[in-house]
Amino acid sequence: MTDQARLERGYRRLLACYPRAFRRDSGPEILAVLMAAAPPGRRRPGLAEAADLIGSGLRMRLRPGVPQSARTVRAAVRLMYAGAALPTAYLIIVLAYLGVHGMQAVRWPHRASLTAAQVSEHKAVIIMVVTVTLLIMTALWLWMARANGRGRNWARILSTVLFGLTTLNLTSVFGPPGFRIGVGGPGASGIFSVLMWLVGLAALWLLWRPASSAYFRPPGFTEAGHSAQPSSRT
Amino acid sequence: MILTALASGSQHGYGIITDVQEISGGLLRLRPGTLYTALDRLRTDELIEADREEIVDGRLRRYYRLTPAGASRLGAEAARLQAHASAALTRLDLAGGTAT
Numbered sequence: 001m002t003d004q005a006r007l008e009r010g011y012r013r014l015l016a017c018y019p020r021a022f023r024r025d026s027g028p029e030i031l032a033v034l035m036a037a038a039p040p041g042r043r044r045p046g047l048a049e050a051a052d053l054i055g056s057g058l059r060m061r062l063r064p065g066v067p068q069s070a071r072t073v074r075a076a077v078r079l080m081y082a083g084a085a086l087p088t089a090y091l092i093i094v095l096a097y098l099g100v101h102g103m104q105a106v107r108w109p110h111r112a113s114l115t116a117a118q119v120s121e122h123k124a125v126i127i128m129v130v131t132v133t134l135l136i137m138t139a140l141w142l143w144m145a146r147a148n149g150r151g152r153n154w155a156r157i158l159s160t161v162l163f164g165l166t167t168l169n170l171t172s173v174f175g176p177p178g179f180r181i182g183v184g185g186p187g188a189s190g191i192f193s194v195l196m197w198l199v200g201l202a203a204l205w206l207l208w209r210p211a212s213s214a215y216f217r218p219p220g221f222t223e224a225g226h227s228a229q230p231s232s233r234t
Numbered sequence: 235m236i237l238t239a240l241a242s243g244s245q246h247g248y249g250i251i252t253d254v255q256e257i258s259g260g261l262l263r264l265r266p267g268t269l270y271t272a273l274d275r276l277r278t279d280e281l282i283e284a285d286r287e288e289i290v291d292g293r294l295r296r297y298y299r300l301t302p303a304g305a306s307r308l309g310a311e312a313a314r315l316q317a318h319a320s321a322a323l324t325r326l327d328l329a330g331g332t333a334t
Contacts, residue, residue: 022274026270026274026296028293028294029247029270029294029295029296030247030266030267030270031293032247032248032290032293032294032295033246033247033248033251033266033269033270034266035293036248036293037248037251037266048265049265049266049267052265052266052267052268053266053267054267055267056267056268056270056271057267059271060271060274063275066278067278067279067280069279069280
């Protein structure tokens with residue numbers, strides 16, 4: 001294998017950090033620029049080049065990718081990414097709380113009828129359930145952010161349904177004591193739930209604004225004054 | 235800076251890198267990863283668009299150009315910077331004539 005071929009293979013591997021659709025559209029072009037910019041005799045990508053490609057690729061994967069003309073959708077997508085950070089932050093708080101206070105921090109419906117040994121037995125299960133639940137919440141926020149950013153109308157509808165479930169969850173947080181499993185005082189999960197509900201409400205309000213609706217119309221839909229179209233990148 | 239590089243006509247990726255370096259007096263050297271992330275954002279925001287493509291030495295070369303919105307944005311930004319610079323020079327001049 002020649003030095004050029006080895007270098008090109010190294011660049012191709014790094015370009016895998018970019019979203020697939022972007023690679024399909026611009027990969028050969030970036031590769032041409034990388035090869036043209038490489039000093040003679042280089043056999044593999046430099047450290048700074050590799051860091052630049054990895055960082056840029058990851059940034060592109062996380063960026064909303066919504067045109068400036070669709071400001072309301074862009075803001076909604078940003079809020080959804082902020083929403084995704086909430087369950088993760090809460091998970092860290094929960095795990096730290098459990099570390100300090102142990103299973104005494106756990107609240108659940110039949111807590112009073114369990115012995116200390118029984119509570120201890122359930123420790124791993126409870127930690128797993130709480131962790132998986134919060135990770136699923138994070139994944140849902142990220143999924144909805146990406147899908148809405150791509151202008152998928154089903155995502156806007158599904159986001160609305162999920163917000164309905166969040167609202168139901170909120171009512172249970174402030175429901176009768178001992179109604180649900182929780183960690184820490186009722187205040188901690190209450191603040192978390194209210195914050196998540198508020199972020200969801202703001203994102204949903206933005207998604208259903210008339211200015212956003214143009215972005216969610218199917219390709220080919222034409223209407224005077226309608227310019228915002230989903231990005232083709234994703 | 236990328237919009238400035240495209241102000242005089244369409245350019246391909248490597249051309250933009252060398253042009254930006256020249257415009258900045260050698261201070262700024264865009265790396266390809268950074269450049270294409272910025273180009274993608276500018277395309278998404280409809281400030282630039284693909285002009286044409288050609289194959290050179292078996293490799294794809296795509297040229298980009300400013301859209302009317304991109305030209306307008308660049309003009310507004312240049313005017314803002316010019317106003318800022320003028321204000322600074324005027325104040326320096328008033329303060330003791332050091333700016334002349």
